[in-house]
Amino acid sequence: MRGNTVKICLFGCLVLLVTTLSAQGSRCSEIQPFCAGNGEFVFPNSNQLVSDVVAGESGPDYGCVEFPRYPSWFYLQIENSGDLEFLISQSENEDGSGEALDVDFVVWGPFNASDDYCSDDALSEENHVDCSYSDEAVEIANINNAKEGEIYIFLITNYSELPGYINLQQTNNDANAGSTDCNVLNGVLGSDRVVCGENETTLNAEAQEALSYQWLVFDENQGDFVIISGETNAELRVTATGNYQVKIETADGESEDSVEVSFYDKPKIKEPAESIFVCEQEGVADLTEKEYELISSNIDENDQNIYEVEYYESQDAVELRNRIEDPTSYNVEGDKIVFARIVNLVSGCASDVVEIQLDFRAFPQAIFQENYQVCVDRDGLFAQELVLGEDLGKSYQYAWYNGDKLVSEEYDLYLFEESANPNYTLVLTEEFTGCEISYSTTIEYLSGPSSMKIDVLRGDFENTWNVEVLAETTTGHSSTYEYCLDDGDFTSATIFNNISRGLHKIAIRESGGCGEILTEEFTVIGYDAFFTPNGDGFNDQWRITQNADYKVLRIRIFDRNGVFVKELDPEGTGWDGTVNGELLPEDDYWFNLEYVNFNSSSRHNFSSHFSLMK
Structure with a gap:
């Protein structure tokens, strides 16, 4: 359907060599020409700020390019036969500086000027020439054995989606290299035109030194362009889809150009009847849950795949084409409005913008303690x-x-x-x-003490002792306890030092006040920890000291093996370390005594050990 468009093409839309382009074709129907010449061909890329076309249109076989993001379509025509090698690079700035951006490409061909090279049949696997989908910012494209007059289609994609510039230059210039024809850059009508939601558009073919204009439209029945009666001005008001041609007569002769004009209705978008509920526990919304409702005014189930819904955080983001990257998992922290519009993937036309209310379902703060x-x-x-x-x-x-x-x-x-x-x-x-x-x-769970264990430990040589006390409680409870000796202050310490012999009282309580206070009395019996029966007048006798609180009734001595050694008189002077007049060897000896607690009139046993040292 493109007829002779390739021969004349798009005058004024592209500039050769190092000059920057002002626009580029985002669909094959908007394809634009280029020629490499002997220099660089630099143009701004298609990106999320300037293009509505996020992905390559359906139909073409993109070969190795799995996701053709933000496409730019170009074609070239061969002037001299041979091999051609092109370096394609993409960077943040026009001069090649700044961040390097991932660029990919596909090349199809060869085609004749009369071919409909934007058809799905043309852009097929059989017509693949070269392709790259690497993550590099510099790619090499090759066309081998190109013939004079052949046309090749280039799709260059911006996988990064970021604004930048694409640089294309032919890198082989030897004697056998082919070359591109720069005559394809001449044209007056511009790229093929898609008109969305309007009833008319105006084509302008004004050219310098034009003597006359003649407008024609392609007639499908006749298979050729036919003259539009009465249209002889530089501009043509167009109200119907068709392939339009202009013939311009100048003093130097006649030139012509053609353009495809397509009218489409804007997609209709239905504002959601209800909000999207966002649960606080998750904090994530799936914006696409309203997708079918949004597009339901346009389609039946068979047409659903020709529409795409775009989501934005704000009206400014819509203007900047800054889409929400993952609408299926959108983080939300409170009530919010997001914006959506529908794009027809066939025409590229977009609907009006509607609001989607996100209703953040917050719960009461913690209603009890941790x-x-x-x-x-x-x-x-x-x-x-x-x-x-x-x-x-x-x-x-x-x-x-x-x-x-x-x-x-x-x-x-x-x-x-x-x-x-x-x-x-x-x-x-x-x-x-x-x-x-x-x-x-x-x-x-806390509980008061159920019982206690008291251990009397020997202190120093001045008839004082240490006492260790431990509370016993229910297994699994996390209680902490405080201890008190003889009605003193409660403390977390479990050992009391410098306790005199005699009757004492220990009290235990749970530190938080749980349960009752547990009390128990105990007696500290005085005895020597060691003695030295060497006749020097110091520590020659081992003895048990009496006290007004208790009365010792019986004392028996045993060796370390538990063999009975001697029984002592509680009222006597002590033991000199002898049995039957013979001094026993140095060793540890044990004793057991019976005593009466005068405070309670109770009878008790007490055992411990001491050392005989010579």
Whole structure:
């Protein structure tokens, strides 16, 4: 359908060599010519700021280019037969500086000037010449054995989507190299035109030194262009789709150019009837859940694939073509409005912009503490009932779990006894939206001391002792305890130093006040830790010291193997280390004594050991 368009082409749209282009064809129907010459061909790329066409149109076989992002379409015509090698590069700045940007390409051919080279049959796998889909910013394209007059189609894509410039230059210039024909750059009507949502457009063929203009339109029935009666001005008002041609007569002769004009309706877009609900727990919206509703005014199910919905964060983003990259997973932190429009992938026409309301479903802040400390008695019952949760209204469903076990579906949970699993979770579900959130707490069980263990430790040589006391409690409880000796101050220390012999009292309490205070009396019996029966008058006797609080009734001595050695008189002077007049060897010896506690009139046993040293 392009007729002789290739021969005359698009005058004024491209500039040869190092000059920068002002635009480029984003679809094959808007294809533009270039020639390499002996220099560089530099033009701004297609990108998200200047082009509505994000991806290559459906139909062509793009070969190795899996995702033809932001395409630019060009063709060249061979002037001299031979091999051609082109260097294609893309960078942030026109002079090649700045960030290097990923560029890819496909080449199809060869075609004749009369061929419809934008058809799917032309842009097919059989007509692939060269292709690259690497992640490099510099590519090499080759056309081998090109013949004079042949036409080749170039698709150059901007995978990075960022604004920048593409540089194309022929790098082989030897005697056998082919060359491109720069005569294809001459034209007056510009690129093929797509008109969206309008009833008319104006073609302008004004040229310097023109003597007359004649306008024609291609007649499908006749298979040729026919004259449009009465149209002899430089401009032509067009109201119907068709292939239009102008013939311009000048003093130097006649030239012609043609252009395809296509009229399309703008896609209709339906504003969503309801918001998209965004659950706080997830914080992510799938904007595409309203996609079919948006495009439903345009299509039946068979046509759905010719439309694409674009999503934007703001009206400014729409103007800048700054699309939301992943509309299926859009982060949301509160109520928000996003914007959408529909693009017809066949025509490239876009709909009006509509708003999509994002309704952020926030939940109440934590409605109970992350941790609770609860006092329990010896039977595991709470000293005071614990109530978790509160009534948040009928719009919610409640599910309480103890570990993995569902224990209640009421808004509050009453706890009165210890559980093997101290972890509780409330799953709160909003009935209208299905959004849910979970709150968790851990209960620490505390209990007062159940018993205590008292160890009397020998202190120094001045008849003082140390006492260590440990509280015993229920396994699994996280209680901490405080200790008091003889009605003194409570302390976290478990060892009391410099205790005199006699009757004493230890009190233990849970540091948070859980349970009762436990008290127990104990007696410190005085004895020598060692003695030296060497006759020097110092520590020659080992003895038990009496006290007004207790009365020693019996003392027996044993060796380290438990063999009885000697019984002592509690009222005597002590033991000199002999048995039957013979001094026993140096060693550790054990003793056991019986005594009466005068305070309670109770009878007790006490055992410990001492050393005989010579």
